[in-house]
Amino acid sequence: MPAPNTDHLIDTLAATPRILAELVATSDDAAFDKTWPGEWSPRVVLAHLRDDEFLVMRLRLERLLSEQTPMLMPFNETEWERTRYTDRDSLDELITDFAEQRAASVAILRRLTPEQWQRPGYQPEIGELTITTWTEHWVEHDQTHINQIRASLGLTN
Numbered sequence: 001m002p003a004p005n006t007d008h009l010i011d012t013l014a015a016t017p018r019i020l021a022e023l024v025a026t027s028d029d030a031a032f033d034k035t036w037p038g039e040w041s042p043r044v045v046l047a048h049l050r051d052d053e054f055l056v057m058r059l060r061l062e063r064l065l066s067e068q069t070p071m072l073m074p075f076n077e078t079e080w081e082r083t084r085y086t087d088r089d090s091l092d093e094l095i096t097d098f099a100e101q102r103a104a105s106v107a108i109l110r111r112l113t114p115e116q117w118q119r120p121g122y123q124p125e126i127g128e129l130t131i132t133t134w135t136e137h138w139v140e141h142d143q144t145h146i147n148q149i150r151a152s153l154g155l156t157n
Helices: 004-028 029-033 042-066 077-083 091-110 131-152
Strands: 120-123 127-130
Touching: 004 042, 004 091, 004 131, 029 042, 029 091, 042 077, 042 091, 042 131, 127 131
Parallel strands: none
Antiparallel strands: 120 127
């Protein structure tokens, strides 16, 4: 049972797949490939969210739960983008894959005890953190990329 102040964080993370599916439904497939200098296309942002869910977000959560004050290394997004697996980049697959990965993450979060929410770790780009502050970062990460997709598609926030 999550601590009362974490319910909103979990609910917000649980809503992201629906929000992304709604964004996919608002535009045609080609709109997700539009790029700007220095920015990922909306399709790549969706792939990033999908891959980041299990390569970074949930993996860090699992480490925070299973290790004593783990050192969580930065994730090289540039290298990920350069070498990423692109065979499952259809919009339907991206949304389905992300939703499945997110459901697994949310299931873990929903089972945490209040004490577990305070388990510590360290990440050089963030500093000292707990599962609570990591989850707050996770929510901010989602919102940043949702806003990025909306802007790329010409949708208002």
